[in-house]
Amino acid sequence: MEEINLIIAKNLKTIRESKKLSLEKVAELTGVSKTMIGQIERGESSPTITTIWKIANGLKISFTSLINHPQPDTKVVLRNEIQPLFEDNGKYRVYPHFPFENDRRFEVYSVEIEKGGYLSSDPHVEGAEEYITVFEGELTVRVNNIEHTLQSGDSIKFKADRPHSYHNSGDTLTRLSMVIYYPA
Amino acid sequence: MEEINLIIAKNLKTIRESKKLSLEKVAELTGVSKTMIGQIERGESSPTITTIWKIANGLKISFTSLINHPQPDTKVVLRNEIQPLFEDNGKYRVYPHFPFENDRRFEVYSVEIEKGGYLSSDPHVEGAEEYITVFEGELTVRVNNIEHTLQSGDSIKFKADRPHSYHNSGDTLTRLSMVIYYPA
DNA sequence: ACATTATGTACGTTATATTGTACAGATGAA
DNA sequence: TTCATCTGTACAATATAACGTACATAATGT
Known part of the structure; x- marks a missing residue:
């Protein structure tokens, strides 16, 4: 079923690291607390839509880049x-x-x-x-x-x-x- | 700036009414309480991502149909x-x-x-x-x-x-x- | 008219998202 | 080494999302 908060977790962490930002830096840019960013990245929290909005805007990334998870070309379901x-x-x-x-x-x-x-x-x-x-x-x-x-x-x-x-x-x-x- | 929760509010209400569903019916289909659906539609709540996921899946609609708001062809900023x-x-x-x-x-x-x-x-x-x-x-x-x-x-x-x-x-x-x- | 059902909102409670502070480990400079 | 800074996590407090119940109003039938 792919928990949505885990998808966001992975996306956010990937994006943050690709931009070489610390949790604190992201907190500054987005106005969301360092703690919350960390929890989201660990999949420990299901952020509200306003929090996601703050993150997307602060990081200048699109909404979908946080939500989408790349679909594999092939998927086997046993x-x-x-x-x-x-x-x-x-x-x-x-x-x-x-x-x-x-x-x-x-x-x-x-x-x-x-x-x-x-x-x-x-x-x-x-x-x-x-x-x-x-x-x-x-x-x-x-x-x-x-x-x-x-x-x-x-x-x-x-x-x-x-x-x-x-x-x-x-x-x-x-x-x-x-x-x-x-x-x- | 268009508050994101107001965008979702409008989209959800429009979609629900176009499908001729009551709040209660949506609650059944999505597993989200009638009260919460109502609050979201009135813009009184910023739902969590899991709640939005439940709504999108229960209503068989895409994520973006809740998030996107149609961009006008022309926009004047004074x-x-x-x-x-x-x-x-x-x-x-x-x-x-x-x-x-x-x-x-x-x-x-x-x-x-x-x-x-x-x-x-x-x-x-x-x-x-x-x-x-x-x-x-x-x-x-x-x-x-x-x-x-x-x-x-x-x-x-x-x-x-x-x-x-x-x-x-x-x-x-x-x-x-x-x-x-x-x-x- | 009345009763009945359906629809959406108000209220009180619980669960949890969000924050700030404090902490532990890592990294780096001298 | 030692000191300092930087990074991410643990914890306690607060704000608020989410829920269930009860209520008001509208709609419907008889």
Whole structure:
């Protein structure tokens, strides 16, 4: 998940050292206490937006240079690293492979639903869409009061800004891929 | 100067209303209390970076959509609106016309120095440069232990990451324009 | 009309961001 | 070495962000 305050910590320390400034010098330039600068660099504090503003302006750097962390060209996410979310007494399991991140407009999940497993989802934000492909078993999606039953290999796309539900209507484990898109 | 928390206040309120969400709904989606969301929208609070992160992620919006405020195509800055900075007992007056702002890599000032007025400046950050043009009177700049005397219409550029000083070496008021550049 | 729900604000409490001072280790000069 | 300065951290005090509850008003239905 990459804690945001750790990102800032690393960025600030890198920038400060690249400018060869001491904590005290940064404190002078920014009007933020030496102690606070140190704590931020160590990730011990989640600074307020005004503090970040003072730092950015005092150091004459952009806001994003503190917030952005360079995205690696390649990123591998192992199943074991993913902390699944459990619903319906563990019968419905969500694996967030690529959760929402700053500018990215979509998320990638996979879902496992045991036999009989069911989940009713509240509407997402207006304009949101879901793209589902079934990889194993059978899935029944209900949206707009219409049920759609899919088999392995089938897909469905629907506007997810209304109530919808997922149901393993088959006799075996259902596994599927889900992409959620959010409008800009 | 546009207080940063007021910018966020406006952005958040606009985004929330465009999505037709109540404070409570936003609280649910983001994990930030309804009260805090309200205070942020009213500009009564400078949220911490983690709170902003929660809001951005919960609402599936980018960080910058909360921070950025649309720059007008045209901006007029009247001399009367500028709050000058006084040095050397008011003999050295700095007028910040376009102070540092997020991505902009330079600042534009004008300076008035009365007869005999003098200012010794500490080094700016490494790589900083100053571009000065004299509009009225005489100016003596000292940098690298060398003095340069300029008349109205003359200009000078120098690396400002070392000590330097300005001196009105003439008999009349000196007025000049100063651009300070900061490396990326 | 009334009741009911929904929405945003005021208030008191807790958690924590922020500050100033004091301290310990490092660095450097003589 | 010794003294001095510089750098970053530990600590205690204060300011304020963040929370939960309760309240006022608006909106909605019956």
